[in-house]
Amino acid sequence: MNDRPLLSVRGLTKRYGEHVACLDVGFDLWPGEVLGVVGESGSGKTTLLACLSGRAPVSAGCVEFTQRDGAVVNVLEMSEAARRKLARSDWGIVRQDPREGLRLGVSAGANVGEPLMALGARHYGRVRAAALEWLDKVEIDLGRIDDLPETFSGGMQQRLQIARNLVTQPRLVFMDEPTGGLDVSVQARLLDLLRGLVADLGLSAIIVTHDLAVARLLSHRLLVMRRGEVVETGLTDQVLDDPQHPYTQLLVSSVLQP
């Protein structure tokens, strides 16, 4: 099973008319691997993520995903029904703004339980037990299971969103700036938590971020993007400690050294 990448991307291109958002992006993601995508704002990171998860139509290219049964499917050519089903059972999508990824009008427990019920869970007691287990894992006080996410702080909302995405035990998680908009100490705790979860569960993940510290902490490999193109790839430490491309050098040197 491990002799084949989980996700294989070739020649992915996305155009908005004349404007190119992603040009000829290609990479392999192996099971258990965390891939960081870095680059400045507007370099096509988020668009890339949307294209990979099938949420945005692609101009050209091929995204192959290895399913649990070993079958390889082209995500871009699947019917919408099959793709949404795959997304429900095998993927997690963590948004930058937790308000987009959560249902704010229903309780925290229902937010975590919803993906399970979408997959066919029809036993209230078991859904609730799973919700409690996951709230515990993301360090949310269990007493708040019946509270609305609206009453949560930003950091708690983000952790709740992570629990909601991991409860179905997905094989691939897409994260778009998971620590964006949080203050530094909360970021640090969230990163700690994410690193633990990724290691414990053996998750494969693609993390889009503009924060090199986040990339260094979480990802095994890096993809550096600029104007829709991948300018450099490699092991995280290698790319950050010995950047080759002038743009990567600029990016690395732009970080303030304390």
Add this chain to the structure above:
Amino acid sequence: MSRYNFAFLDEHTKRMIRRALLKAVAIPGYQVPFGSREMPLSYGWGTGGVQVTASIIGPDDVLKVIDQGADDTTNAVSIRQFFRRTTGVRTTTRAHDATIIQTRHRVPETRLAEGQIVVFQVPIPEPLRWLEPRETETRTMHALEEYGVMHVRLYEDITRHGHVETSYDYPVRVNGRYLMRPSPIPKFDNPKLDRNPALLLFGAGREKRMYAVPPYTSVRSLDFEDYPFTIERWEHACALCGARDAFLDEIVVDDKGGRMFVCSDTDHCERRRSAP
């Protein structure tokens, strides 16, 4: 009244509605759009149901109209009068004798038979509306059978109240496929929809949708394995006819806390009282 066409609507409109109805019957529980017309009563008073009835009624039909189970409430009386004046058909209060029963908020207690048609007045046809405001998205959810989210609502009910609090317009799954709002009937009536020998038609005038449950089609109320679907029960019997298995209305009879429970289905109650 000769200025009006038979049953008020013109023949082109009736044909359009009948086409939509045929499609609705062919795909049980699926909401079919139709060109809803302006009717001589306000939205929310049964414009959808009236258009369905007007399109299917013929000179030989016998019509019964119920509002909250009763034949003598304003809505029921005026709709019945409307059809008597525009069609001249016979009307009745006996569920047994009617060929078409237009209803708001109840299914008759009398067991229906093959050949009868029940027309429901529907305010909001979309069961997913409470959590998804976009019509494009709810249609996709129906198409892809993404109904797991409906259980979130039941989950919230159980979490807050210890049981499913939704007591009317309780969501059902039709023929194992489409999720459907059974219109604001009490959940007490949900089991009557299941494999009913009569044809059940639903019309929503303002929302311009109609849907149907053909005879003998399975209609299942959503529930959890550990919180199965239940219907209302009363400690009282009907104060008039003594029925224990009917849906009861609570009526306040004085200002000293006095109250009585009576059948909401007036026809059912009267028939039981007049029976020897």
